[in-house]
Amino acid sequence: MTDQHAELDAALEAVFAAARAHLAAVKAADGRIDDDEVWQSYVALNNASYSYDERLLDTFGEVTPWDVESIDPNEADQRFGVGLGGVDGDESGDPYPRVLSVRQRRDYQVPSVAALVRVAEAARRTGLAEDEESAPVEGVGEAVLELLQAGDGSLGALDIPELEPLDGVVMVSEVTEPLAVDAYDDTDGVGPFQPADGDRLVGRLDEHPYAADDELVDDDEAGRVG
Incomplete structure (x- = not known):
């Protein structure tokens, strides 16, 4: 060999x-x-x-x-x-630790309050026993919260015909400390989103509804006709 x-x-x-x-x-x-x-x-x-x-x-x-x-x-x-x-x-071996904060806001138009409430009540009944009654959904705010809780908690749960998306915004920031949710009252809707001293805004993304994009495409195509 x-x-x-x-x-x-x-x-x-x-x-x-x-x-x-x-x-x-x-x-x-x-x-x-x-x-x-x-x-x-x-x-x-x-x-x-x-x-x-x-x-x-x-x-x-x-x-x-x-x-x-x-x-x-x-x-x-x-x-x-x-x-x-x-x-x-x-x-401990990373000399440059970072904490990032992603804040998102999305507004919605409600074409029919009654239709939205019906969808939310149906979501609330999901998982209940046949002989168990669910409390009625009172108002659009409670309806949206119910849909979020019934879904995965993300805005994707609100992708339904009963809600028309309006403009939104996403902000990414480098923050000094992570969010401590227990430091804010349940009724405080501003504090958890308020930037602290030392936080740095990295970038902001403006979101626009799909309907507006479709209209823009139609306008462009109309301008090219002839």
């Missing part, structure tokens, strides 16, 4: 060893996200596979079905943020 063949056999054994180590790390992580041992063993398996593929090509002109490229572990850590401080929930 030539030295080249021996090196090829050794490269294949390295693939086997790396695959076993990777499997052991995956089992030990048990589904834990961004586990450093899984990442390191993945890189080792990738590079062992790449090395074997290259040696097989050089020795016999054959290739494996593995379409991989060599990974520099140091460069990969910098690029993907894996293996750096803070990956496993420990942010």
Whole structure:
């Protein structure tokens, strides 16, 4: 057996060893996200596979079905943020921690109060026993709150024909401290959204309803006619 063949056999054994180590790390992580041992063993398996593929090509002109490229572990850590401080929930290694605040406002037009209340009451009855009665929904504000609670809590729950979206705004800010909801009364609708000293507005996005966009498209198309 030539030295080249021996090196090829050794490269294949390295693939086997790396695959076993990777499997052991995956089992030990048990589904834990961004586990450093899984990442390191993945890189080792990738590079062992790449090395074997290259040696097989050089020795016999054959290739494996593995379409991989060599990974520099140091460069990969910098690029993907894996293996750096803070990956496993420990942010002590990050010299530049940040807290971001996203504030959103969206206004709605109510074409029919009765129709909106009916939809909210139907949402309130969802999940109740057949013999259990739900309290009536009183007013548009309570109707919207009920729909938010019945949905996922996002504005997507209000994407219904009974509400026509108006203009909205989204503001992203870097803040000094995260929100402490218990510091504000339940009736305080201003305090939680009020910027504090030291907060920095990064940017503001103005949102416009889809109906306005459609009208704009129609106007543009009308202007191009002829």
